[in-house]
Amino acid sequence: MDDPVVKLENVWKIFGERSDEAMKAVREKGLTKPEVLEQFRCVVGVQDASFEVSRGEIFCIMGLSGSGKSTLVRHVNRLIEPTAGKIEILGQDVSTMSATELRRIRAQQIGMVFQHMALLPHRSVRDNVAYPLEIRKVPKSRRWAISDHALGLVDLTGYEDRLPRELSGGMQQRVGIARALASDPEILLMDEPFSALDPLIRLQLQDQFKALVAQLKKTTLFITHDLDEAIRIGHRIAIMKDGVIVQIGTPEDIVMNPADDYVREFVQGISKLKLVKAHSIMEPMERFKGSLDGAPRADEGADLDQLIDLAVETDMPVVITQDGADIGIVTKPRLLRGIQGGKDE
Amino acid sequence: MSDATTDMKVTAASDVEVDRDALDRSIKEFAGPNGDYYVNAFHTIHDNTGFVPRTFNLAAALLGPLWASSRALWGMFWTFLILEIIAWVQIGRGLWGNLGADFIARADQQRERMQERLDQAAAAADDETRQRFEQLAENMQRAIDQNLERAEAAQAEGLGILLIGLVLLVGFKLVQGVYANIAYEKQYSRWRIDPTGTESGRSTTNLLLGVVLTALIAPLIVYKFTVSNSLALLNEFPEREVSTLVLGDGGGTLFGAVASWMEARIDAAATAGGDVFDGIVLGVRTVLDGLTLALNGSPWPVVMLVIAVTAYRAAGPRVAIFTVAAMAYTALLGYWALAMETVALVGAAVILCVLIGIPLGIWFGKSTRAYKMAEPVLDLMQTLPAFVYLIPIIAFFGTGNPPGILATIIFGMPPVIRLTALGMRGVPESIKEAAVAFGASKWQLLKDVEIPLALPSIMAGVNQTILMCLSMVVIISLIGGGGLGQEILEALQFAAKGPGLLGGFAILFLAMVMDRIVQGAFKRADQK
DSSP states (O other), X not given: OOOOSEXXXXXXXXXXXXXXXXXXHHXXXXXXXXXXXXXXXXXXXXXXEEEEEOTTOEEEEEOOTTSSHHHHHHTTTTSXXXXXXXXXXXXXXXXXXXXXXXXXXXXXXXXXEOTTOOOOTTSOHHHHHHHHHHHTTOOHHXXXXXXXXXXXXXXXXXXXXXXXXXXXXXXXXXXXXXXXXXXXOXXXXXXXXXXXXXXXXHHHHHHXXXXXXXHHTOEEEEEESOHHXXXXXXXXXXXXXXXXXXXXXXXXXXXXXXXXXHHHHHHHTXXXXXXXXXXXXXXXXXXXXXXXXXXXXXXXTOBHHHHHHXXXXXXXXXXXXXXXXXXXXXXXXXXXXHHHTOXXX | OXXXXXXXXXXXGGGOOOOHHHHHHHHHHHHOTTHHHHHHHHHHHHHOOSSSOOOOOHHHHHHTHHHHHHTTOXXXXXXXXXXXXXXXXXXXXXXXXXXXXXXXXXXXXXXXXXXXXXXXXXXXXXXXXXXXXXXXXXXXXXXXXXXXXXXXXXXXXXXXXXXXXXXXXXXXXXXXXXHHHHHHHHHHHHHHHOTTTSOOSOOHXXXXXXXXXXXXXXXXXXXXXXXXXXXXXXXXXXXXXXXXHHHOTXXXXXXXXXXXXXXXXXXXXXXXXXXHHHHHHHHHHHHHHHHHIIIIIXXXXXXXXXXXXXXXXXXXXXXXXXXXXXXXXXXXXXXXXXXXXXXXXXXXXXXXXXXXXXXXXXXXXXXHHHHHHHHHHHHHHHHSOHHXXXXXXXXXXXXSHHHHHHHHHHHHHHHHHHHHHXXXXXXXXXXXXXXXXXXXXXXXXXXXXXXXXXXXXXXXXXXXXXXXXXXXXXXXXXXXOOTHHHHHHHHHHXXXXXXXXHHHHHHHHHHHHHHHHHXXXXXXXXXX
C-alpha cells in the first residue's frame, strides 16, 4: 500500500497566551478541557488527533460547529500552528518547513475551498482561478489556459470574464473549486464548501464534486457538519466532538457500530438502505434449518435496498454469495433489524 | 391542542400574581438601612400609573444634598447643591447683605468731587468762574442725593429678597422630598442590571464626601455674593503672589519664566536641527516648484484645456461645464495666477499627505498597537487649532509657502491615515486566509488582496484630505503662504468687502471644482 498522503500524529492545538504551559500541564497532570480553561484561560481546540489519509481517498471530518474540525484541517497547510504533534504531507514534515518551502507546498500541493468562497471581488472569475498560479509566477498565457481548463471542469465555461458578484452562490463555489484545482494539487482541503448553499444545489454539487475527485484522483479532506453529506461523499469519516476525534471509520462502520451515544444519536436519522451491505447483517448458513433450493441469491456487496427487492418475492431467506460461493444468509427478521440500524435481536 | 402533553401552566396576563417577597428582599438588599421604608416607597412608585408622584422622603427634604450624597445619587447632589446655594445667597443678601453699597460708594466718590469743585470755587479769581464751579457742585449734590435715595430703596428691598430666598429654599426642599424616591428607584433599577458597578445602600464615606464638598463650596459662595467688599483673594487667583513665592522677589512671573525657557528651547532646537529642517523645506519646495512650473509656467490656454478635459474625462460633461465657468470667473477677475498658485499649494500638500499617509495607514491597519499609539497624535493633529502650531512652524521652518504646506499637511493628513487603516482592517479575514492558503507571501497579500479591497476606503480618505487641505488655504497666508488666501487676508485687514467676497468666491469655486473632479474620478474607479 502507498504511504499516506496526509498523516497527523497526536496533534494538539491549545489557543491562548499560555498555551505552552497549558500543554505541559495537560501532558503531566492530564487536565481536562474545563480545567485548562480555568487554570490557564486557554481553549483546547484540538485534542490529540491522529489519522492518515491515503492517495485518492475522500476523508470527511464531521462535527458540529465549535467541534474543532476547521481548526484541525488548517493544520494540514499550517494556517494554524499545532501546539504539539506531527503533521506530514507526502512524507514531508510540515511543522519544520521554512516559510518559503511552506508557501511553495501551499501553492503547488494543496488546494483549499472555503465555506464563504473567499473570492477576490475585484478580479474576474478567470483571474480568481488563476490566482494560485499567479502567486507561483506562472506566465499569463499559461495561467489563463489552465484557468479556462479548470473552469471547464466545473462547467463554468463562458463565465470567465464575469466578476464573482455576478454569479450565484453555487456558481461562485464552483469557481472556488476550480481555483483549488487550478494548480493541480495533490491534496484538496474542503472547509464546509457546500454548507452555505441551498439543499438542491448542494446535492448537485456533491455529486459533481465526487465524480470530479474520483476522475482526478485527488486526496481530499472534506469538512462538513452534515452527516448525510459525509456519508454521501466520504470514503471514510472522522467524527469530532469538542476537539476530540470520537470515531473514524467507513460510513457503514459508523452507522452500524457507533462508538458512543454521541455518534449513535447522529446516526439515528440516517437511512441505512443504501449504506448497509449484506455482509454486515448476514448470519451463518447453519442457522437456517431446511433447504435453500430456489432461494434468491445476492452478492455480499449488495445493499439493503437490493436485498429488500429480493426478499419480497419469496418466503425463503436470501443467500449471500462471495465470488459465487454461498457464505451466509439473511432472513427477513434480520433484514428488518438491519433497516432499523443493526439492533440486536 | 386538547391532548397537549405539556405541563406548563398557562395563566392569563391579568391573573398573574405579583411576587412581592422576592422583590422586597432585593429592595432591602439594595437600600440597606431603612429597608422597609424604601420597600413601601418603591411599591408605591411601582403601583403608580399616573403622572403625579405619591411618595415624599422627609429625610431627603430636610437633609437636601447630603441625603443624596449618602445614597450616592451624585447627579441629584450637585443639582440641588447648586439650587440650594442660590436660595441661601438670596437669604444671606436679604439678612446682612449691604444692598445699597454700590450707590453709597458712588455717592462718596461724588461727594469728594463736589468738595473739589467747592475748593476750586473758593479759590476762583473772578465771579464768573466761581459761579460756574458752584453750579457744578450743586449738580453734583443732586446726583449724590439721588444715589442715597436709591441706596435706601435698595436696602428696603432686602426683606423682599429674603422672602424670595426662603420661598426658593422651601420649594427646592419640597422638590427634593418628592423626587428623592423616584431617583432612588431609578438607581435601584440600574443596580439590578449592574450590581457591582452601581453603588447601593447608605455609605458613610459618601456622606462625608458630600459634607466636605458642601462645606467647601457653600460658605464661600454665600460669603462672596452677600458681602459687598469680600476678600480680594477670592476675586482673582493670586498668581503674582505664587510667582514671588516660587521665584523669589523680582524673579518675574511664572508665565514669563516658562515662556522664555520654552523660547530658548525652541531656538536651540531650531539651530541644532537646522540642516534637517532645511532639508524638509527643500523637499517640500521641490514638489511645490514642480507643480507651480506645470500650472503657472505652462501657457494658460494649455492649462485651462487640460483641466477642462480632465474634468470631462473624470466626472462627465456637467462637471466640465461647471469647471469651465469657474475658470472663466477666476481668469476674468484677474485671479488666474493666484488660483494656480493655490492649486499648486494644495496639490503639493495633498501629494505629500498621500505619499506619507497611505503607508502609515497600512501600517496602522496591520498593527493594532501602532494604531493605539498613533491615535492620540492624530487626534491632536486634527483638534489643535492651526494658529497654535503655526508659531513653532515659523520657528523651525521660517515663513513662506513651504512652511504653509507643512502646516496644511499637519491638518490634512489624519483622514487619509485613518481611512486607510480602517479599510485595511475591513478586509475580510476569509479572503486573506484564502490568499495565504494558496501560498501568497506578505507582499503578495498586500498588493493583490488588502490594498485592492481597501481601495474604496483609501480613496474616501484622499478625498477628505483634499478638502481639509483646501480649508487651510486662508490660514497659511498668515505665515506667508501665497495664492488666493493672501488676497483674502489683505481684504480682511482693510475690511475691504468687495475684494474679500470676490476672492472668497474664487476659493469656493476652486474647492468645488476639485471636489467634483476627484469624486467623479473615484466613482468611476469604483464602478470598474
